[in-house]
């Protein structure tokens with residue numbers, strides 16, 4: 001439940017008689033839209049007038065043209081579908097394994113001692129560099145990419161899940177103990193709900209990491225996928241197509257992130273406001 | 274003579290080298306409201322936690338209804354200093370949590386919880402979340418949650434200490450009204466002398482370093498007591514008397530805390 005309205009953002013140069021301060025005031029998201037539009041216009045002007053050579057920078061209109069022609073030929077859909085399948089498979093596996101491992105090491109000192117060094121080490125390692133090796137192992141198809149995504153996402157989820165369980169407030173645990181809670185009840189009714197915001201944060205972090213994983217893994221060798229499209233556009237100096245692929249990746253990243261924020265407001269409303 | 278609800282015998286407790294409690298004995302009769310008052314750091318919370326079974330004493334024994342306690346139990350309800358309401362549960366689900374832990378929730382439990390929320394003045398707030406409530410309201414939930422398990426003994430640890438002065442006065446009167454409804458046996462810890470005198474039938478005055486009982490003061494003020502009771506000369510005399518008992522300790526605790 002929102003108690004107070006979000007603050008309005010005053011615009012610096014514009015004035016109007018409608019508000020008390022005499023300034024034009026807009027909601028945050030309206031200003032964000034204006035910011036994006038201004039950026040796109042600036043980009044268009046810059047690439048038309050200053051660079052003027054699409055070998056170095058494609059303008060937004062050129063990117064849009066590339067997007068249209070790629071999708072009309074059906075090529076774009078094939079790339080998007082392949083990358084999406086790789087991402088979703090890897091992400092789903094990483095989410096399940098990551099949460100399970102996090103819960104395991106949070107509740108068992110034995111497993112924590114055994115697994116913690118590997119988890120911390122592999123989280124810090126750019127495992128994406130092992131992509132070529134995975135292609136040797138698993139072939140040039142989707143599974144070598146899925147593995148890269150899993151490795152990039154899983155440890156972020158594990159570490160966050162473990163931190164979430166560990167940071168459960170002792171006050172809540174003690175209160176529940178006082179009311180006769182069993183260890184199992186403490187876990188299910190206190191630790192787990194209290195760790196949920198952390199688990200969601202880990203999963204959100206995984207979105208960006210997973211997208212990077214898909215693209216880089218595909219760059220190492222693939223037949224289809226947005227990474228493949230980026231690689232082949234770069235080889236042929238087709239900047240509009242390269243930007244088109246990047247734009248789709250950016251859009252899907254933004255979309256998934258905002259969907260996740262919505263999910264957070266629904267699932268863990270107590271961490272908001 | 275009614276039987277003793279609680280009997281604490283010669284409780285001793287150390288934290289490392291620090292002797293926090295020294296042979297503290299206390300008896301509380303069924304239906305009695307007893308306050309424990311003393312300067313901060315004198316071991317009040319430690320004493321209450323031992324009675325609740327959250328802490329074990331180095332020596333001595335605690336009996337509820339003649340049975341030695343072994344750990345926390347549903348025969349004792351605890352009202353915490355910080356309300357410890359679970360932020361992901363609404364007010365109703367927070368209040369019923371003790372019954373829920375005991376097993377399946379019956380229709381009777383639901384009705385009972387609803388009635389208790391009504392009793393503490395929170396009818397209509399069942400679906401609110403803790404963050405939407407004021408400190409005073411959250412402490413009412415804290416109290417209702419402890420009453421919901423229908424404990425033999427209600428243990429309260431400075432439940433009003435985080436509230437502003439006006440809210441605290443209102444809550445004191447409210448607590449008395451709620452207590453009159455069921456006449457539970459209560460052990461109420463506070464550092465506020467007037468609060469202790471206002472609420473209780475008997476005040477145990479604590480001294481610090483080590484924590485021990487200095488004196489027991491019977492409070493024979495008629496009930497129900499009102500805000501006006503606090504201006505009654507008898508009330509003032511009692512508060513004065515207790516203040517003189519612990520004045521030295523309070524000074525020392527203040528100086529000590531400032532190191």
Ligand SMILES: Nc1ncnc2c1ncn2[C@@H]1O[C@H](COP(=O)(O)OP(=O)(O)O)[C@@H](O)[C@H]1O
Nearest residue numbers: 288289293311312313314315316317318319320
């Ligand atoms: N778990 C603990 N470990 C070490 N010292 C503690 C612990 N709990 C309380 N103490 C110490 O015991 C003394 C009494 O504490 P407490 O019972 O909380 O006092 P009160 O509730 O009267 O303010 C204090 O000096 C406090 O620092």
Ligand SMILES: [Mg+2]
Nearest residue numbers: 317318319431
């Ligand atoms: Mg205390």
